[in-house]
Every structure is written in structure tokens, then in C-alpha cells.
Amino acid sequence: MDVIPPQQVVAQAEALCHRRGVRLTAQRRQVLEILSGAGRPLGAYEILGAMRDGSRLLAPPTVYRALDFLLQQGLVHKLESLHAFVGCNHPEHPHFSQFLICADCGQVTELEDAAISQSLASAASESGFRPQRPVVEMIGTCAECAGKAGLDPSDET
Amino acid sequence: MDVIPPQQVVAQAEALCHRRGVRLTAQRRQVLEILSGAGRPLGAYEILGAMRDGSRLLAPPTVYRALDFLLQQGLVHKLESLHAFVGCNHPEHPHFSQFLICADCGQVTELEDAAISQSLASAASESGFRPQRPVVEMIGTCAECAGKAGLDPSDET
DNA sequence: AGAAGGTACGTTATACTGTAGCATTCATGG
DNA sequence: CCATGAATGCTACAGTATAACGTACCTTCT
Numbered sequence: 019m020d021v022i023p024p025q026q027v028v029a030q031a032e033a034l035c036h037r038r039g040v041r042l043t044a045q046r047r048q049v050l051e052i053l054s055g056a057g058r059p060l061g062a063y064e065i066l067g068a069m070r071d072g073s074r075l076l077a078p079p080t081v082y083r084a085l086d087f088l089l090q091q092g093l094v095h096k097l098e099s100l101h102a103f104v105g106c107n108h109p110e111h112p113h114f115s116q117f118l119i120c121a122d123c124g125q126v127t128e129l130e131d132a133a134i135s136q137s138l139a140s141a142a143s144e145s146g147f148r149p150q151r152p153v154v155e156m157i158g159t160c161a162e163c164a165g166k167a168g169l170d171p172s173d174e175t
Numbered sequence: 176m177d178v179i180p181p182q183q184v185v186a187q188a189e190a191l192c193h194r195r196g197v198r199l200t201a202q203r204r205q206v207l208e209i210l211s212g213a214g215r216p217l218g219a220y221e222i223l224g225a226m227r228d229g230s231r232l233l234a235p236p237t238v239y240r241a242l243d244f245l246l247q248q249g250l251v252h253k254l255e256s257l258h259a260f261v262g263c264n265h266p267e268h269p270h271f272s273q274f275l276i277c278a279d280c281g282q283v284t285e286l287e288d289a290a291i292s293q294s295l296a297s298a299a300s301e302s303g304f305r306p307q308r309p310v311v312e313m314i315g316t317c318a319e320c321a322g323k324a325g326l327d328p329s330d331e332t
Numbered sequence: 333a334g335a336a337g338g339t340a341c342g343t344t345a346t347a348c349t350g351t352a353g354c355a356t357t358c359a360t361g362g
Numbered sequence: 363c364c365a366t367g368a369a370t371g372c373t374a375c376a377g378t379a380t381a382a383c384g385t386a387c388c389t390t391c392t
Binding site: 159 | 275277278286295298305310311312313317
């Protein structure tokens with residue numbers, strides 16, 4: 019669906035990092051490529067498996083470090099409810115995203131809904147709370163899966 | 176602050192479970208008491224530690240099962256970004272909650288903001304998505320911590 | 333070029349979080 | 363009392379994440 023060609027994602031990331039004066043190293047780029055190419059959320063250890071260079075398997079901190087960098091730069095997002103990571107669709111302009119996660123097929127849709135962001139931000143500031151990192155995820159059933167099997171949810175086991 | 180007396184919480188839970196025809200067993204009640212009394216999020220293993228009966232330490236599935244039950248009944252919430260659990264402030268009427276989590280002092284505030292719930296629900300249904308479980312958390316700095324140390328964030332180490 | 337300092341990487345070990353599976357006990361209704 | 367299903371106890375293990383420390387590399391300044 020919204021799978022953007024990894025090359026394009028990487029080129030964009032390259033430009034962004036250069037502009038910011040941070041280094042998109044080979045390893046970080048590789049993680050970004052893997053995530054962009056997957057088109058679905060990947061766990062850290064899945065990424066790690068895809069990074070194997072020849073027969074050598076890298077250690078967990080390697081991938082977590084690359085992910086930390088990409089998260090900081092807004093190039094990937096973490097889905098807290100899945101313990102998994104996805105590439106960001108629009109890294110150019112950092113912003114608050116929301117995610118629709120299908121519990122059936124695993125597909126994830128990234129939203130960028132101003133009403134959600136604003137209502138959350140204003141609710142926070144009403145409490146004197148200073149927002150830093152939002153986590154907004156909705157677990158449910160995507161349109162396609164709802165159409166296939168969800169018309170009558172009364173017969174679920 | 177919003178620490179409701181555990182006894183009151185338990186009494187309310189008792190009534191609720193009775194009305195629903197489910198069993199609030201001693202163990203489940205104990206987990207609820209521990210969470211309500213803590214006034215802050217607790218990890219599953221922290222709860223487990225607090226549950227020790229004499230010198231005997233229980234095994235992880237015990238606490239996870241009790242938590243599963245309490246989550247189903249809406250008596251506790253899980254904070255996905257913390258891998259931790261909190262007692263629910265208003266279990267009577269099941270609803271969607273949001274959480275403000277202070278990264279500094281760890282304090283958590285449960286909100287019940289209709290604007291957030293509605294904007295999230297309508298964004299989801301615009302995509303044909305059928306919502307089931309929302310995860311809405313804001314990590315940031317609470318009013319108290321912002322007042323103490325956050326006036327000039329430029330001198331952070 | 334050479335030295336200094338910081339960033340990134342490799343690796344080991346381990347901590348933390350969560351679940352599968354199976355035996356046992358307990359409460360409940362016939 | 364017995365049958366049934368729910369709840370518990372327990373072992374073992376799977377999955378997620380980080381601490382700590384040493385090494386390589388890149389940049390900058392002299």
C-alpha cells in the first residue's frame with residue numbers, strides 16, 4: 019500500500035542527516051533499508067537477523083544503537099504495543115504520528131492527524147504537563163480484515 | 176494526589192465483579208491492592224515481589240494471570256511504554272484512558288479526555304478501521320518537575 | 333604527519349519481560 | 363459425592379533490552 023521505494027527513503031534520509039550534521043553510517047542506512055523494504059513492523063531481532071553479514075551474526079546492541087539513532091532523527095518509529103519498529107513515511111517534517119495496528123493481519127497505517135495531536139497536547143498542557151514523546155496506537159481490525167471475516171463478530175471463538 | 180484508598184478501590188472492584196459474575200479471588204484482589212496502594216506504575220516482577228507469601232516467591236505466570244484478569248475487567252491499565260501497570264481510577268464505567276507519564280519523577284496521571292478519544296476514533300473509522308484497544312500515552316515532564324528543574328533546560332548534562 | 337578527543341562499532345554477559353505447557357487444587361452445580 | 367470447569371503452582375524457556383568495556387575510526391587542531 020504505502021510502501022515507498024527504499025532507495026527513495028534512503029536518499030531522503032541521507033539529505034536530512036547531512037543537513038543536520040549527523041552521520042548516516044552504513045549500518046544505520048542498512049537498518050533503515052531493511053525497515054523500509056519490509057513494509058511491516060519488524061522486531062529488533064528480526065532486523066538483526068536480516069543484517070547478518072556473510073555468516074556472522076551481529077550482537078543485539080548493534081541494532082539497538084542504530085535504531086536509537088534512527089528514532090532520534092525521526093526516520094523510524096517504535097510501536098510500543100508490538101515491541102517493533104517501522105520506517106517513517108514522512109521524515110522531512112518531524113511531527114506526532116498515530117498508528118492503526120491490525121491485530122489480524124499485522125498491517126500498520128501511520129496517521130498524522132492534527133485533531134488527535136492537538137487534543138492530546140492541549141489536554142497535557144491543561145495539567146501543566148510538558149509533552150515530549152507521544153505514544154498513540156490503536157489496535158483493532160483494518161478495513162480489509164473487517165470485510166473478510168469481521169462482518170459478524172458474534173461467532174468468534 | 177489521586178491516590179484513592181485501596182480499600183475503597185477493592186470494595187468497588189468487588190461489587191463490579193459480583194455484578195458481572197466473575198470471581199475476584201484473593202490473589203487477584205491482592206494484586207489490585209498492591210497496585211492501588213503503590214500510587215505509581217509497577218512492573219509485573221515488582222508486583223510479584225510484593226506478593227511473596229512468607230518466604231515463598233511465586234512464579235511469573237501467577238502475576239501475569241491475575242493482571243490479565245484485572246485488565247479484562249478494566250480494573251487496571253497497562254502502560255505499554257513503561258512495561259508497567261497501574262490501577263484504574265474509575266473502573267465503574269469502562270472507557271478509553273490516556274496517560275501522562277513524567278520521565279523525571281515517574282508519576283502517572285490518568286486522563287479521560289473525550290476530545291482525544293473521539294478524534295482517535297473518528298480518524299480510525301475514516302480509514303475503515305475498527306478500533307478495539309487504544310494506547311495513548313504522553314511521555315514528558317509533569318508540572319512539578321518542570322517547575323523544579325525545567326525552567327532552563329539548556330544546562331542539562 | 334602526528335596527537336587528541338569524540339563518535340561509532342564489536343562483543344560478552346546479563347537483566348528484564350512475558351508465555352507455553354502441564355499437573356494440581358479449588359469452587360460449583362448436578 | 364462426583365463431574366466439570368476455573369483458578370493456581372510450577373518448570374522451563376522465549377523474547378526484549380541494556381550495562382560495560384575495549385577497539386576502531388573519523389575529525390580537527392597543531
